[in-house]
Amino acid sequence: MQQPRIGAHVSAHSPQGPVDASLTPRYAGIATFAKLPRIEDVPSADIAIVGVPFDTGVSFRPGARFGPTHVREASRLLRPYNPAQDASPFELKQVVDAGDISANPFSLEEAVNGIEAAATELGEQVDKIVTIGGDHTIALPLLRAINKKHGPVAVLHFDAHLDTWDTYFGAPTTHGTPFRRASEEGLIDMTASMHGGIRGPLYGKQDLADDEMLGFQIVTTEFVEENGVPATLERIRNRVGGKPLYISIDIDVLDPSHAPGTGTPEAGGLTSRELLRMIRGLADLNIVGADVVEVAPAYDHAQITAVAASHVVYELVTAMAVRG
Numbered sequence: 001m002q003q004p005r006i007g008a009h010v011s012a013h014s015p016q017g018p019v020d021a022s023l024t025p026r027y028a029g030i031a032t033f034a035k036l037p038r039i040e041d042v043p044s045a046d047i048a049i050v051g052v053p054f055d056t057g058v059s060f061r062p063g064a065r066f067g068p069t070h071v072r073e074a075s076r077l078l079r080p081y082n083p084a085q086d087a088s089p090f091e092l093k094q095v096v097d098a099g100d101i102s103a104n105p106f107s108l109e110e111a112v113n114g115i116e117a118a119a120t121e122l123g124e125q126v127d128k129i130v131t132i133g134g135d136h137t138i139a140l141p142l143l144r145a146i147n148k149k150h151g152p153v154a155v156l157h158f159d160a161h162l163d164t165w166d167t168y169f170g171a172p173t174t175h176g177t178p179f180r181r182a183s184e185e186g187l188i189d190m191t192a193s194m195h196g197g198i199r200g201p202l203y204g205k206q207d208l209a210d211d212e213m214l215g216f217q218i219v220t221t222e223f224v225e226e227n228g229v230p231a232t233l234e235r236i237r238n239r240v241g242g243k244p245l246y247i248s249i250d251i252d253v254l255d256p257s258h259a260p261g262t263g264t265p266e267a268g269g270l271t272s273r274e275l276l277r278m279i280r281g282l283a284d285l286n287i288v289g290a291d292v293v294e295v296a297p298a299y300d301h302a303q304i305t306a307v308a309a310s311h312v313v314y315e316l317v318t319a320m321a322v323r324g
């Protein structure tokens with residue numbers, strides 16, 4: 001068969017899957033996530049992956065605005081069958097790359113409003129969205145958008161940091177404050193929400209008291225280490241139950257050895273193996289949306305962080321696809 005020299009080998013059947021890497025080199029062509037079709041290339045889609053290149057909310061190292069591009073580049077190597085979940089997610093659902101939401105880097109307020117509007121619009125076109133950040137500020141407009149569809153959602157937040165601090169330099173909207181603002185706004189079901197992987201120094205003991213007052217529960221990295229993934233999953237599942245679940249994953253929940261490319265790294269984190277296993281263990285829950293944030297390529301080496309993030313997105317998409 002004569003192969004085209006320009007362009008890509010795409011499968012003809014529906015759902016439209018990724019470019020076939022056994023026919024077109026996976027390093028050729030434009031990097032959509034996992035070489036999936038773009039949203040404009042298919043008549044309709046079930047799950048969209050969208051980037052939010054935005055990092056105006058950071059308190060330390062900048063650069064997460066380059067996260068979406070970097071994760072897409074690393075995602076070229078993903079393959080269509082996921083043995084760990086015994087599923088081919090791109091056959092079960094039409095999964096697409098919806099490109100990037102354009103966010104104003106000079107006006108945080110305008111950016112946050114624009115992200116909410118774009119995510120709301122995309123949410124009307126597709127069933128579920130997985131967002132690649134961007135700094136953690138974006139979780140606030142994403143939760144505002146998902147709230148319009150599902151009401152208050154259970155939030156499972158994997159992060160080294162609580163991100164329920166009040167303000168930085170008097171600013172209420174930053175990457176250290178999204179879950180405080182979201183809980184104040186009633187976007188989160190506070191009877192079913194949890195942080196996972198919390199560790200590292202705080203400003204004071206009061207941080208934990210404030211977080212508890214808001215209604216969050218915490219499963220620390222130390223708990224995971226001492227009790228293992230199955231016991232951790234049991235705690236998470238008991239907390240979340242069957243509620244509509246939003247999963248927000250700050251890549252700094254991973255140990256800096258597994259994710260050096262991030263803005264506020266903390267020693268002593270989870271391995272990517274542990275995080276991937278936990279996502280798989282949640283696949284039967286009602287996951288309505290997710291984000292993977294805080295990948296900052298300037299501090300990455302050999303795509304370590306981007307490879308981890310691309311696999312995290314892949315497991316999230318698979319979990320959404322298998323549940324139906």
Ligand SMILES: N=C(N)NCCCC(=O)O
Nearest residue numbers: 059136161175176264294
């Ligand atoms: N969301 C992330 N990654 N970090 C928040 C850290 C806030 C601080 O500098 O205290």
Ligand SMILES: [Zn+2]
Nearest residue numbers: 160161250252
């Ligand atoms: Zn963090």
Ligand SMILES: [Zn+2]
Nearest residue numbers: 136159163250
């Ligand atoms: Zn965070």
